[in-house]
Amino acid sequence: MRLEGKTAIITGGGSGFGEGIVRKFVAEGAKVVLVDRDEANAARVAARDQAAIEPLVADVASAEGFEKARDTAIGRFGRLDILVNNAGVGHVPTPLDDIDEATFDRIANVNMRSIYFGARAIVPLFKGQKSGAILNVASTGGVSPRPNLTWYNASKGWVITATRGMAVELAPFGIRVNAINPVAGDTPLLKTFMGADTPEVRAKFLSTIPLGRFSTPEDMGNAAAFLCSDEASMITGVAMEVDGGRCI
Numbered sequence: 001m002r003l004e005g006k007t008a009i010i011t012g013g014g015s016g017f018g019e020g021i022v023r024k025f026v027a028e029g030a031k032v033v034l035v036d037r038d039e040a041n042a043a044r045v046a047a048r049d050q051a052a053i054e055p056l057v058a059d060v061a062s063a064e065g066f067e068k069a070r071d072t073a074i075g076r077f078g079r080l081d082i083l084v085n086n087a088g089v090g091h092v093p094t095p096l097d098d099i100d101e102a103t104f105d106r107i108a109n110v111n112m113r114s115i116y117f118g119a120r121a122i123v124p125l126f127k128g129q130k131s132g133a134i135l136n137v138a139s140t141g142g143v144s145p146r147p148n149l150t151w152y153n154a155s156k157g158w159v160i161t162a163t164r165g166m167a168v169e170l171a172p173f174g175i176r177v178n179a180i181n182p183v184a185g186d187t188p189l190l191k192t193f194m195g196a197d198t199p200e201v202r203a204k205f206l207s208t209i210p211l212g213r214f215s216t217p218e219d220m221g222n223a224a225a226f227l228c229s230d231e232a233s234m235i236t237g238v239a240m241e242v243d244g245g246r247c248i
Contacts, residue, residue: 002229004029007077009069009122011060011114012087014041017137017185020217021084021224026052028225031077035060035069035087060087061109066121082228083122085115085159086137093148104151111155115162123170130174133228136163137220138179138239144247156181160239167237176236178227183243185215211244 008025012018014036025032026049035056036042042055054076058065073080089110091103115136126132141149142156163179170177184205206212223242226232241247 001029002231003082003225006081006228007031007033007073007079008082008084008228009033009035009073009080010084010086011035011069011118014038014045014055017182017215017217017220018084018086019045020219020221021086022053022221023048024218024221024225025082025228028229030082033069033073033076035065060085060114060117063117063120066114066117070121070125080122080125081131082133082135083118084135084137084224084228085118087114088137088139088156090149090152093146095148096150099151107151107155111152112158112162115159119166123175126170126175127173132175134166134170134175134177135224135228136177136179138163138181140181140183140241140243140246143181143239143241163239164237171236176232178232178236179239180220180223180227181239181241181243181247182215182220183209183246185217185220209244209246210248213244215242215244 003025008030010018010022010032013022013034022032022034022045031052033054033056034042034046035058037059039057042057046053046055054072056069056072058068060066087110089106091099091107136159138159139156141153142160145153160179163177166177219242223240
Protein backbone atom coordinates (compact mmCIF):
# COMPACT_ATOMS: atom_id res chain seq x y z
CA MET A 1 0.00 0.00 0.00
CA ARG A 2 2.77 2.43 -0.97
CA LEU A 3 0.27 5.08 -2.12
CA GLU A 4 -2.14 4.83 0.79
CA GLY A 5 -3.62 8.20 1.75
CA LYS A 6 -2.66 9.84 -1.54
CA THR A 7 -4.90 11.18 -4.31
CA ALA A 8 -3.88 11.23 -7.96
CA ILE A 9 -5.14 12.66 -11.21
CA ILE A 10 -4.40 10.28 -14.09
CA THR A 11 -5.13 11.50 -17.61
CA GLY A 12 -5.98 9.07 -20.39
CA GLY A 13 -6.86 6.51 -17.73
CA GLY A 14 -9.67 4.83 -19.63
CA SER A 15 -7.53 2.40 -21.65
CA GLY A 16 -4.04 1.16 -22.40
CA PHE A 17 -1.14 2.28 -20.23
CA GLY A 18 -3.35 4.76 -18.38
CA GLU A 19 -5.74 2.02 -17.30
CA GLY A 20 -2.79 -0.02 -16.03
CA ILE A 21 -1.59 2.96 -13.99
CA VAL A 22 -5.06 3.55 -12.54
CA ARG A 23 -5.40 -0.09 -11.50
CA LYS A 24 -1.97 -0.20 -9.88
CA PHE A 25 -2.49 3.07 -8.01
CA VAL A 26 -5.79 1.83 -6.57
CA ALA A 27 -4.20 -1.49 -5.61
CA GLU A 28 -1.52 0.50 -3.78
CA GLY A 29 -4.12 2.45 -1.79
CA ALA A 30 -4.54 5.67 -3.80
CA LYS A 31 -7.72 7.53 -4.66
CA VAL A 32 -7.85 8.42 -8.34
CA VAL A 33 -9.56 10.98 -10.54
CA LEU A 34 -9.57 9.19 -13.89
CA VAL A 35 -9.69 11.75 -16.70
CA ASP A 36 -10.53 10.63 -20.21
CA ARG A 37 -12.38 11.90 -23.26
CA ASP A 38 -14.05 8.49 -23.69
CA GLU A 39 -16.95 8.40 -21.23
CA ALA A 40 -17.68 4.69 -21.71
CA ASN A 41 -14.10 3.60 -21.03
CA ALA A 42 -13.78 5.92 -18.05
CA ALA A 43 -16.96 4.50 -16.54
CA ARG A 44 -15.84 0.92 -17.27
CA VAL A 45 -12.53 1.32 -15.42
CA ALA A 46 -14.11 3.27 -12.54
CA ALA A 47 -16.71 0.55 -12.04
CA ARG A 48 -13.96 -1.71 -10.69
CA ASP A 49 -13.76 0.37 -7.50
CA GLN A 50 -16.25 3.22 -7.27
CA ALA A 51 -15.06 4.18 -3.79
CA ALA A 52 -11.53 4.84 -5.03
CA ILE A 53 -12.01 6.01 -8.64
CA GLU A 54 -13.87 9.12 -9.78
CA PRO A 55 -14.33 9.16 -13.58
CA LEU A 56 -14.24 12.54 -15.28
CA VAL A 57 -14.85 13.29 -18.93
CA ALA A 58 -12.67 16.27 -19.82
CA ASP A 59 -10.26 17.52 -22.48
CA VAL A 60 -6.87 17.97 -20.83
CA ALA A 61 -5.60 19.82 -23.90
CA SER A 62 -7.39 22.82 -22.40
CA ALA A 63 -7.05 24.89 -19.27
CA GLU A 64 -10.68 24.22 -18.37
CA GLY A 65 -10.21 20.46 -18.50
CA PHE A 66 -7.40 20.47 -15.97
CA GLU A 67 -9.07 22.99 -13.69
CA LYS A 68 -12.09 20.70 -13.63
CA ALA A 69 -9.86 17.71 -12.79
CA ARG A 70 -8.16 19.59 -9.95
CA ASP A 71 -11.45 20.78 -8.48
CA THR A 72 -12.92 17.28 -8.76
CA ALA A 73 -10.00 15.77 -6.84
CA ILE A 74 -10.30 18.30 -4.03
CA GLY A 75 -14.09 18.10 -3.94
CA ARG A 76 -14.33 14.30 -3.95
CA PHE A 77 -11.22 13.27 -2.00
CA GLY A 78 -10.17 16.44 -0.16
CA ARG A 79 -6.58 16.53 -1.40
CA LEU A 80 -4.25 16.08 -4.35
CA ASP A 81 -0.77 14.58 -4.20
CA ILE A 82 0.06 13.18 -7.63
CA LEU A 83 -0.45 14.17 -11.26
CA VAL A 84 0.14 11.60 -14.00
CA ASN A 85 0.18 13.12 -17.48
CA ASN A 86 -0.49 9.96 -19.45
CA ALA A 87 -2.85 11.19 -22.20
CA GLY A 88 -1.14 11.03 -25.58
CA VAL A 89 -1.71 10.48 -29.28
CA GLY A 90 0.41 9.37 -32.21
CA HIS A 91 0.10 9.23 -35.97
CA VAL A 92 0.35 6.54 -38.60
CA PRO A 93 3.94 6.23 -39.88
CA THR A 94 4.20 8.97 -42.49
CA PRO A 95 7.06 10.97 -44.03
CA LEU A 96 7.54 14.11 -41.96
CA ASP A 97 6.79 16.41 -44.89
CA ASP A 98 3.46 14.68 -45.56
CA ILE A 99 1.95 15.22 -42.10
CA ASP A 100 -0.88 17.73 -42.40
CA GLU A 101 -1.25 20.68 -40.07
CA ALA A 102 -4.32 19.27 -38.32
CA THR A 103 -2.41 16.10 -37.34
CA PHE A 104 0.57 18.11 -36.13
CA ASP A 105 -1.67 20.36 -34.05
CA ARG A 106 -3.41 17.34 -32.49
CA ILE A 107 -0.06 15.84 -31.44
CA ALA A 108 1.15 19.16 -30.03
CA ASN A 109 -2.11 19.81 -28.17
CA VAL A 110 -2.43 16.42 -26.48
CA ASN A 111 1.21 15.47 -25.97
CA MET A 112 2.64 18.88 -25.09
CA ARG A 113 0.06 21.55 -24.30
CA SER A 114 -1.74 19.23 -21.86
CA ILE A 115 1.40 19.11 -19.69
CA TYR A 116 1.56 22.91 -19.75
CA PHE A 117 -2.09 23.20 -18.73
CA GLY A 118 -1.56 20.58 -16.03
CA ALA A 119 1.30 22.60 -14.59
CA ARG A 120 -0.76 25.80 -14.68
CA ALA A 121 -3.59 24.15 -12.76
CA ILE A 122 -1.75 21.88 -10.34
CA VAL A 123 1.68 23.34 -9.57
CA PRO A 124 0.35 26.29 -7.51
CA LEU A 125 -1.50 23.79 -5.31
CA PHE A 126 1.62 21.65 -4.90
CA LYS A 127 3.72 24.73 -4.13
CA GLY A 128 1.27 25.75 -1.43
CA GLN A 129 1.45 22.37 0.30
CA LYS A 130 5.23 22.05 -0.25
CA SER A 131 4.85 18.60 -1.74
CA GLY A 132 3.66 16.73 -4.80
CA ALA A 133 4.76 14.30 -7.50
CA ILE A 134 4.30 14.72 -11.24
CA LEU A 135 4.86 11.89 -13.69
CA ASN A 136 4.91 12.49 -17.44
CA VAL A 137 4.53 9.58 -19.84
CA ALA A 138 7.04 10.16 -22.63
CA SER A 139 8.33 7.46 -25.00
CA THR A 140 11.40 5.66 -26.25
CA GLY A 141 10.67 7.65 -29.41
CA GLY A 142 11.92 10.72 -27.56
CA VAL A 143 15.28 8.99 -26.99
CA SER A 144 15.72 6.75 -30.02
CA PRO A 145 13.43 8.03 -32.81
CA ARG A 146 11.91 5.76 -35.42
CA PRO A 147 11.65 6.96 -39.03
CA ASN A 148 8.30 8.32 -40.23
CA LEU A 149 7.17 9.18 -36.71
CA THR A 150 9.18 12.40 -36.50
CA TRP A 151 6.58 14.77 -35.08
CA TYR A 152 5.43 12.22 -32.51
CA ASN A 153 9.06 11.55 -31.56
CA ALA A 154 9.69 15.28 -31.27
CA SER A 155 6.71 15.76 -28.97
CA LYS A 156 7.99 13.07 -26.64
CA GLY A 157 11.49 14.53 -26.69
CA TRP A 158 9.84 17.77 -25.59
CA VAL A 159 8.17 15.88 -22.71
CA ILE A 160 11.54 14.57 -21.53
CA THR A 161 13.14 18.02 -21.61
CA ALA A 162 10.11 19.58 -19.92
CA THR A 163 10.33 16.93 -17.19
CA ARG A 164 13.95 17.78 -16.45
CA GLY A 165 13.29 21.51 -16.50
CA MET A 166 10.29 21.16 -14.21
CA ALA A 167 12.28 18.95 -11.83
CA VAL A 168 15.04 21.52 -11.39
CA GLU A 169 12.67 24.47 -11.01
CA LEU A 170 10.21 22.79 -8.66
CA ALA A 171 12.63 20.90 -6.40
CA PRO A 172 12.92 23.82 -3.91
CA PHE A 173 9.17 23.55 -3.37
CA GLY A 174 9.32 19.85 -2.49
CA ILE A 175 7.83 18.80 -5.82
CA ARG A 176 9.33 15.87 -7.72
CA VAL A 177 8.91 15.47 -11.50
CA ASN A 178 9.82 12.32 -13.41
CA ALA A 179 8.95 10.59 -16.66
CA ILE A 180 8.68 7.06 -17.99
CA ASN A 181 9.63 6.04 -21.52
CA PRO A 182 7.64 3.00 -22.60
CA VAL A 183 8.33 1.11 -25.78
CA ALA A 184 5.25 0.32 -27.85
CA GLY A 185 2.69 -1.76 -26.00
CA ASP A 186 -0.15 -4.03 -27.03
CA THR A 187 -2.67 -1.23 -26.58
CA PRO A 188 -5.13 0.60 -28.88
CA LEU A 189 -2.24 2.83 -30.07
CA LEU A 190 -0.08 -0.06 -31.30
CA LYS A 191 -1.54 -0.15 -34.81
CA THR A 192 -0.98 3.58 -35.07
CA PHE A 193 2.75 3.23 -34.53
CA MET A 194 3.26 0.11 -36.64
CA GLY A 195 1.07 1.21 -39.55
CA ALA A 196 -0.39 -2.28 -39.79
CA ASP A 197 -0.95 -5.03 -37.23
CA THR A 198 0.09 -8.33 -38.80
CA PRO A 199 2.18 -11.19 -37.39
CA GLU A 200 5.02 -10.19 -39.70
CA VAL A 201 5.02 -6.55 -38.62
CA ARG A 202 4.79 -7.55 -34.96
CA ALA A 203 7.74 -9.93 -35.32
CA LYS A 204 9.84 -7.24 -36.97
CA PHE A 205 8.98 -4.74 -34.23
CA LEU A 206 9.66 -7.23 -31.44
CA SER A 207 13.06 -8.06 -32.93
CA THR A 208 14.21 -4.55 -31.89
CA ILE A 209 13.34 -5.17 -28.21
CA PRO A 210 16.02 -7.27 -26.45
CA LEU A 211 13.58 -8.74 -23.90
CA GLY A 212 11.37 -9.80 -26.80
CA ARG A 213 7.99 -8.44 -25.77
CA PHE A 214 5.90 -5.29 -25.82
CA SER A 215 5.37 -3.07 -22.80
CA THR A 216 2.20 -3.86 -20.88
CA PRO A 217 -0.15 -1.63 -18.87
CA GLU A 218 1.05 -3.52 -15.79
CA ASP A 219 4.67 -2.59 -16.56
CA MET A 220 3.71 1.07 -16.72
CA GLY A 221 1.65 0.84 -13.55
CA ASN A 222 4.52 -0.71 -11.61
CA ALA A 223 7.03 1.92 -12.73
CA ALA A 224 4.60 4.79 -12.18
CA ALA A 225 3.63 3.65 -8.69
CA PHE A 226 7.26 3.47 -7.63
CA LEU A 227 8.23 6.88 -9.03
CA CYS A 228 5.19 8.55 -7.45
CA SER A 229 5.64 6.89 -4.06
CA ASP A 230 7.68 8.02 -1.07
CA GLU A 231 10.11 5.21 -1.85
CA ALA A 232 11.36 7.41 -4.71
CA SER A 233 11.65 10.53 -2.55
CA MET A 234 15.24 11.14 -3.75
CA ILE A 235 14.43 10.65 -7.43
CA THR A 236 13.55 13.63 -9.62
CA GLY A 237 14.30 14.61 -13.21
CA VAL A 238 14.57 10.98 -14.33
CA ALA A 239 13.16 9.69 -17.62
CA MET A 240 13.01 5.98 -16.82
CA GLU A 241 13.07 3.67 -19.84
CA VAL A 242 10.55 0.85 -19.39
CA ASP A 243 11.39 -0.65 -22.73
CA GLY A 244 12.90 -4.12 -22.45
CA GLY A 245 16.27 -2.76 -23.55
CA ARG A 246 14.99 -1.04 -26.74
CA CYS A 247 17.15 2.07 -26.21
CA ILE A 248 20.41 0.28 -25.44
